[in-house]
Structure formats: C-alpha cells, structure tokens
Amino acid sequence: MTTQEERDLPYDVFSRACPSRGTLEHVTGRWGALTLGALYEGRFRFNELRRRVDGVSEKMLSQTLHALERDGLVHREAQPTNPPRVDYELTPLGREVAGRLIALIEYLEGSMDQVLAARERYDGRVA
C-alpha cells in the first residue's frame, strides 16, 4: 500500500501549508463544487448561473467565480455592451477538474438511498 509519506509529491494537499489545499477548497467548497458542476453543462451568464445553483447569493457566486477564475479553472468573457453581457465557461483545465467532480457528485446522487438508509440505522442506534 502506498502510504502518505511515500508519496512525497511536490504539492501534497495533506500538508497544512500546501497551496493545493487552498485550490481544493475552492473546487470542493460549498459553492465552488456546484458552480463547476453547473458550468460543466455549458456556457452561462451570471444570472443564469445564479438560477442554476439554487440558493447561492449574488455575493457568493461572484466571489466563487473570481476564485475559480484566478485558479485558471473558469474563463470570464465580458462584452462592453449596454446592458453588459458577461459569459462564464470552463477552461480546459477546469473541464478536467469538473469532470472528476461530476463523477463524484453523480456517484453520490446515485447512492443516496444507501446513505439515507445508513443514517436511519445510525440514528436508530444512537436514539
């Protein structure tokens, strides 16, 4: 078995100081994951995204998009028209990352029956 110590990668997310941990949090964070998931479907304007990611506030979506853009996962394209039009889409890198995230999300969605059953068992034992 490969232990963590043996991995010895340049960017080890298990280390507190590694920048990869920050990026992982942008990607997997509450709104990051959902935003990437939504963008995996295509290219969207700000308010379209906002509607797709149910519950996200304007501020958090804006903040999330900035973080992802800075990390090179999302491309922002603004047209200086009036009214302004801004489109967001994944970069090739973002697409790779989002793809893996989607695999996780879809597996989880498909396993919710198991999860819910486990919860009932757990709560039954504790209660």
Add this chain to the structure above:
Amino acid sequence: MTTQEERDLPYDVFSRACPSRGTLEHVTGRWGALTLGALYEGRFRFNELRRRVDGVSEKMLSQTLHALERDGLVHREAQPTNPPRVDYELTPLGREVAGRLIALIEYLEGSMDQVLAARERYDGRVA
C-alpha cells in the same frame, strides 16, 4: 448537451432542498475530503488520523468522522479495552466515494503548476 433540467434525478444536488447536497458537503468539506483521503490509505486509529490530516483539531476530526459514519461512508470499530482502542476504516461505499475524490485531488495536485501560473497572470492583470 444534457441540461440540468433534463436530468431530473431523484436526488439533485443542485436543488437547495436535496439531502444529497448535505452529504456532498460532508464529503467535500474542508476536513471531510482530507479525512476520506487519509482513510483511503488504510485503517487508522483516531490519533493516527489526526497526525495524517495536518492541522485538524480533535473536535473537528471527531465531528467529521461522526458525520461520515452517519452517512455510511466510514466504519468505526471500538474495542472496550483499557486504554480504549478505536479504528476507523472506509466502508465499501466510502471506498467508492473516496476513490473518486482521490482522482480529483491527485489531478489537482498534478496541475498546481498550471494553477499557480494562472494566478500570477490574474494577479498581474489586476494589480
């Protein structure tokens, strides 16, 4: 292209009310992701885990493990000895989930050069 509306799954994480969103947050949350990642390597005792997940507090690790156990992703095995000995390991379901998470993490770790470069470009444009 498959739009979100067309998916129409029983558990849609994009919906605010869906329980899958809660589980996704347990899995991808700050400590959840790292804990699952660590447990993917094998079976560990509480304090062993604590050392592997750099920076996690006792309280947060405990809380994280409880949430993952409740969701049926982690199995907890306590021996009523003295001193007490408790081992944690992934369930089969947890192993599937963690595997997909690992794929994401490792891709991200391997792409950090790109990410860091993107950040410099971004910061350069803004500054």
Add this chain to the structure above:
DNA sequence: CGGCATCCTCAGTGATACTG
C-alpha cells in the same frame, strides 16, 4: 444586467479543560 461596497449575524472553528 452584472456587479461591488457595506453592514451585520451566527454557525463553524480552535483552544482549553475534563472524563472514562
């Protein structure tokens, strides 16, 4: 429409102490 600035709150988090 697509934001940014501000204020405010409370839930997530860490530190500390204690227990079986």
Add this chain to the structure above:
DNA sequence: CAGTATCACTGAGGATGCCG
C-alpha cells in the same frame, strides 16, 4: 487513548443599497 464539554472568536455568508 479517545473522546466530550464549554467558551470565545472569526469570518463565511446573507441583506441591502448603489452604480456603469
């Protein structure tokens, strides 16, 4: 060793208002 309990604090995040 493997936690639980308590407290204090920070910052994530929501609400509101304004602007190009």
